[in-house]
Amino acid sequence: AQSVTQLDSHVSVSEGTPVLLRCNYSSSYSPSLFWYVQHPNKGLQLLLKYTSAATLVKGINGFEAEFKKSETSFHLTKPSAHMSDAAEYFCVVRAGSSNTGKLIFGQGTTLQVKP
Amino acid sequence: DGGITQSPKYLFRKEGQNVTLSCEQNLNHDAMYWYRQDPGQGLRLIYYSQIVNDFQKGDIAEGYSVSREKKESFPLTVTSAQKNPTAFYLCASTGTGYNEQFFGPGTRLTVL
Numbered sequence: 001a002q003s004v005t006q007l008d009s010h011v012s013v014s015e016g017t018p019v020l021l022r023c024n025y026s027s028s029y030s031p032s033l034f035w036y037v038q039h040p041n042k043g044l045q046l047l048l049k050y051t052s053a054a055t056l057v058k059g060i061n062g063f064e065a066e067f068k069k070s071e072t073s074f075h076l077t078k079p080s081a082h083m084s085d086a087a088e089y090f091c092v093v094r095a096g097s098s099n100t101g102k103l104i105f106g107q108g109t110t111l112q113v114k115p
Numbered sequence: 116d117g118g119i120t121q122s123p124k125y126l127f128r129k130e131g132q133n134v135t136l137s138c139e140q141n142l143n144h145d146a147m148y149w150y151r152q153d154p155g156q157g158l159r160l161i162y163y164s165q166i167v168n169d170f171q172k173g174d175i176a177e178g179y180s181v182s183r184e185k186k187e188s189f190p191l192t193v194t195s196a197q198k199n200p201t202a203f204y205l206c207a208s209t210g211t212g213y214n215e216q217f218f219g220p221g222t223r224l225t226v227l
Contacts, residue, residue, distance in 0.1 A: 009155070032214055043119075043205060043218035044158075051214050090157060099214050100146040100165050102173065105157030 002027045004093045006106035014114050019063075019078040021109045023091030026072065032094040033074045034103070035065055039087045047089075050074060061085070086113045118142065119219035121206050126224045128193070128200070136191045136222045138206035144217070145210055147189035151175060152203040152221075161204075164189055193224065201226045 007022040025031055032051045036044040048059025055067040065076045074091060091106040119140045128134045138147065146165045150158040160173030164183040178197025183189055189208075193200045203223050207216040 034215055036218075041203075041221070041223065043121075043220045044207075045218070046215045049215055094214070099211075100209060102148075102160050102163065103158075103216060105159075107155070107157050 002031065002093045002095045002104050004033075004091050004104055004106040006089075006091050006109050008109050009107065010110045010112065012112040012114060013081045015083055016080050019076070019081045019085065019111065021076040021089050021091075021111065023074045023076065023106060024072050025074060025091070025093050027093060029097070033065075033067065034092040034094070035059065035063070035074075035076050036090045036092060037087050038090065038108075044090065047076070081111075081113045083113050083115065086111055119206060119208055119217060121204075121219040121222050123222060124220065126222055128224065128226050130226055131195045133192055133194050134224065136193065136204055136206075136224070138189045138191065138219060140187055140189075140206075140208045140217075140219075142208060142217065143186070143210060144208035144213075145186070146208060147183070148207040148209075148216060149173075149179075149181065149189070149191045150205045150207065152205060158205060161191065200224055 003026045005024045034049045035047040038044045047063050048057045050057050050067045058064045063078045089109045092103050095101045122137045148163040149161040159175050162181045164170035180192045205221045206219040209216045
């Protein structure tokens with residue numbers, strides 16, 4: 001069965017410093033992995049996705065993530081945090097190989113960006 | 116513009132009442148989903164539909180019902196049997212050629 005664990009419930013950084021949000025996954029086969037961002041009282045927006053192509057995935061707003069099979073990790077990074085990055089971030093794995101398969105969400109990481 | 120709309124944005128209900136949340140998409144997607152989000156938690160799947168006139172229970176279907184009579188619409192009814200209905204409800208869809216799901220803006224339901 002697939003599962004995903006976000007290792008930090010809350011991360012606080014200063015504006016202009018790097019961001020690291022950690023995610024480990026469990027999957028019995030090659031997974032499809034996603035990072036979504038949610039601003040308060042809004043829907044979810046896709047940041048980036050891994051679907052067995054390049055292991056280093058670039059997303060929107062300067063975010064990127066690296067798929068590491070040996071470590072079963074898919075950590076999200078950004079070189080320099082901006083105030084607008086403050087939000088909730090979800091690491092997600094898709095169950096099954098079908099594109100309509102259900103998504104399994106991590107518990108979320110709240111990113112705080114201090115001026 | 117293509118997208119997913121959910122209405123209303125905020126909804127208040129008295130205990131014992133059924134209420135229906137609307138979800139409409141004009142993306143021509145075949146599959147649609149309903150999720151529930153509680154504070155400090157990830158999203159949990161309530162129901163999903165991969166094709167018109169067919170739907171399956173998700174992880175927390177008890178106290179909810181859905182219909183899928185049209186491709187673009189997937190309404191969710193929160194019944195009086197749902198013990199803790201106060202939550203943020205998100206609708207999503209996906210279609211051929213996409214790996215990700217696309218989300219609507221959500222409806223916040225509060226039971227008074």
